[in-house]
Amino acid sequence: MLEGEMFVLAALFIFLSFGWADPAFALQEHPPPEGLIAHQLAHLFFAGAMVVFAYRLRLSGLAERPHWRYLKWAAYSLAFWNVWALGGHIFTRLAAREIFLSWQEGLHYCYRWLRIEGPLEFFYFVFKNDNVFALAAFYLLYRGLSRLEALLKEGGE
Amino acid sequence: MIVLPLGIICLVDIVGSLGMMVFGSLAFRKALAAHRLDPNNPRYSYLCWVCGTLMVFAFVRGGGHILRYVLLALHEAPLWFAISPYIGALNTLSFMLIVGVTLFMRDVERICLRLNKEREKLEHMSREILELNRDLEQIVSERTISELALRIAHRVRNPVMVIGGLIRRLAKECPQNEKLDQKFRLILEQVERLEEIVREFEGLMESQSDLFRTEDLNRIVHSAVNLVLPEAEEKGIVIETRYGRGPLLFRGHGQLIKVALVHVLRNAIEACRRGDRIQVETGLEKGEAYVIVRDTGPGIPPEIMDHIFKPFYSTKGRRTGLGLPYVKQIIEEHRGRIEIHSEPGRGTTVKIFLPVYFDARPE
Numbered sequence: 001m002l003e004g005e006m007f008v009l010a011a012l013f014i015f016l017s018f019g020w021a022d023p024a025f026a027l028q029e030h031p032p033p034e035g036l037i038a039h040q041l042a043h044l045f046f047a048g049a050m051v052v053f054a055y056r057l058r059l060s061g062l063a064e065r066p067h068w069r070y071l072k073w074a075a076y077s078l079a080f081w082n083v084w085a086l087g088g089h090i091f092t093r094l095a096a097r098e099i100f101l102s103w104q105e106g107l108h109y110c111y112r113w114l115r116i117e118g119p120l121e122f123f124y125f126v127f128k129n130d131n132v133f134a135l136a137a138f139y140l141l142y143r144g145l146s147r148l149e150a151l152l153k154e155g156g157e
Numbered sequence: 158m159i160v161l162p163l164g165i166i167c168l169v170d171i172v173g174s175l176g177m178m179v180f181g182s183l184a185f186r187k188a189l190a191a192h193r194l195d196p197n198n199p200r201y202s203y204l205c206w207v208c209g210t211l212m213v214f215a216f217v218r219g220g221g222h223i224l225r226y227v228l229l230a231l232h233e234a235p236l237w238f239a240i241s242p243y244i245g246a247l248n249t250l251s252f253m254l255i256v257g258v259t260l261f262m263r264d265v266e267r268i269c270l271r272l273n274k275e276r277e278k279l280e281h282m283s284r285e286i287l288e289l290n291r292d293l294e295q296i297v298s299e300r301t302i303s304e305l306a307l308r309i310a311h312r313v314r315n316p317v318m319v320i321g322g323l324i325r326r327l328a329k330e331c332p333q334n335e336k337l338d339q340k341f342r343l344i345l346e347q348v349e350r351l352e353e354i355v356r357e358f359e360g361l362m363e364s365q366s367d368l369f370r371t372e373d374l375n376r377i378v379h380s381a382v383n384l385v386l387p388e389a390e391e392k393g394i395v396i397e398t399r400y401g402r403g404p405l406l407f408r409g410h411g412q413l414i415k416v417a418l419v420h421v422l423r424n425a426i427e428a429c430r431r432g433d434r435i436q437v438e439t440g441l442e443k444g445e446a447y448v449i450v451r452d453t454g455p456g457i458p459p460e461i462m463d464h465i466f467k468p469f470y471s472t473k474g475r476r477t478g479l480g481l482p483y484v485k486q487i488i489e490e491h492r493g494r495i496e497i498h499s500e501p502g503r504g505t506t507v508k509i510f511l512p513v514y515f516d517a518r519p520e
Contacts, residue, residue: 035245042252049256053207060266071204078211101160108229110167116159128166131173138180138215145187145208148201152194 036093040086047082050075067151070144077137081130088127095124171226174219181215184208199272203265206258214251221248278387285384289412289419310358317355321348372414374405374446374511378439381418385426393431396422401440407511409491414511417484421450421507424480428454428505445493445510452506457499465497 054063054075062068099121101113116122151157188208192201221244228237328341382398389396425435429452436451457465466485481497488495492512499505 035242035249039245039249039252042249042256045256046252049259053259056266100163110164110226112163114161114163116161125161125166129169131169131177135173135176135180138177138184138211141208141211142180142184142187145184145191145204148204149187149190149194152191 036089040089043082043086043089047079047086050079050082054079065157067144067147067157070140070147074137074140074144077133077140081133081137084127084133085130087123088130091120091124091127094120099124167226170222174222177215177219181208181212181219185212199265199268203261206261207255210251210255210258214248214255217244217247217251221245282384282387285380289416293412293416307359310355313351314355314359317348317351321345321352324348369408369410371406371408372411374407374414374448375400375439376404377411377415378418378437378448381415381422382437384415384419385422388423389426389435392426392429394426394429395434397434397436399436399438401438401446405439405441405446405513407446407491407513409511413487414491417487417509418448418450420480420484421509425450425452425454425505425507428452430454441513442510444513446513447508447510449509450507451504453504456501456503456505457497458501462497462499 054072057063057068057072057075063072099115099117100109101115102111114121114125116125148157185205185208188201188204192198192205195201221241224244225237225241228234324341324344328338328345331337331341378400379398382396386396422435422437429435433453435453436449438449438451440447466482485495488509488511494510496508496510497505498508
């Protein structure tokens with residue numbers, strides 16, 4: 001009986017709520033910087049997860065074996081890459097349009113030149129080359145797994 | 158003022174993106190191969206997931222970057238700007254996917270450690286069971302041979318003795334004849350050989366005691382309890398142990414005593430219900446080492462108690478009923494004794510006493 005009364009009250013409340021003129025703010029907007037912030041936070045989580053992964057490999061003693069050691073260093077490289085890429089995002093946001101020199105209107109980014117006037121532009125140039133670490137990480141990952149497969153084919157780790 | 162070409166950044170980006178995709182997919186293939194080579198290892202299955210998500214990340218990120226260069230080179234900037242938010246979102250999602258999968262490592266390691274521990278336990282137990290079986294087979298074959306030899310010796314001994322006696326008397330009574338004496342001597346030699354064989358047969362039974370060594374009862378009880386512990390745990394029965402101080406040395410066959418103890422413990426486990434307790438206690442009392450197995454099970458009805466040590470008397474239907482009589486035989490062969498006290502509804506207590514041996518350390 002009590003349940004029936006509760007249901008009627010809840011239905012009445014919802015019905016009356018529709019009659020209110022004020023906005024309910026049920027749906028929140030997601031303006032542009034939010035995506036970038038979410039992406040940068042994801043970089044930090046990614047880096048943290050890789051450090052935890054490498055730490056657990058060390059803790060479990062697996063990292064003493066060469067193939068798992070490769071995976072440990074791949075994880076550390078990816079963690080480093082994440083921090084580096086995060087720096088790249090920050091310096092890209094801070095970089096002014098005027099530092100990208102071009103002799104022709106609408107020229108592709110790759111054909112332009114970077115005018116280095118201070119540390120900000122220099123860091124932009126350095127941090128934009130983040131793929132060096134990402135590539136190294138993926139190579140180490142491949143090496144580790146390749147050795148693991150070879151060992152398993154020989155009969156075991 | 159320094160001016161640097163942005164082409165370097167583009168070159169590193171393109172090479173890096175392509176490399177990430179190549180090594181990412183190769184790593185995933187290797188992880189899959191490792192998983193196929195040892196599909197029961199959760200670590201390799203986990204590596205497949207980690208490499209799979211990293212490969213997705215490499216393709217979303219690297220592929221996105223390459224696509225940007227291609228579309229911008231083809232003057233399709235509006236198209237790129239239309240799809241780039243989706244690629245960016247997928248890129249971020251792939252990060253979080255990697256985070257989720259990677260952090261699962263802790264659980265995988267815990268599962269692996271537990272699996273390894275269980276496997277070691279099983280290996281240890283199966284080794285013990287194999288050893289026990291081997292010893293039992295040896296004991297049974299030795300016993301069969303000894304009993305057969307003893308039976309033959311008993312049957313042959315009397316006729317041989319009679320023949321020997323008669324030949325000696327005949328040799329004395331017969332008139333002196335060199336040829337006849339020589340034949341009697343030859344017959345007597347053969348009879349003496351037969352008597353020697355009979356004595357050797359009888360000696361076989363005694364040689365069984367050669368298997369006796371100085372053993373520690375605490376060690377044997379500990380090993381027997383470990384062997385039946387998984388069965389008890391599976392039934393929800395608690396086994397409590399209380400070992401007497403120091404090694405409880407006795408002279409005997411360690412494996413045989415272990416077989417007897419395992420049988421007593423298994424009887425207790427079979428009788429008990431979930432939540433019951435089995436207490437195992439060892440100690441030294443009046444020159445005897447003892448082990449007491451006390452359970453809180455339903456006890457043994459009085460009508461069964463009277464027949465408990467009779468061979469072929471069984472309450473378990475399918476069994477031969479040789480269990481407790483065999484246990485009793487083992488204990489008595491060690492000059493020990495076994496006592497069983499039971500009250501219906503109040504549990505059963507089995508006490509085994511063995512004479513202690515002070516002269517040596519366990520062998």
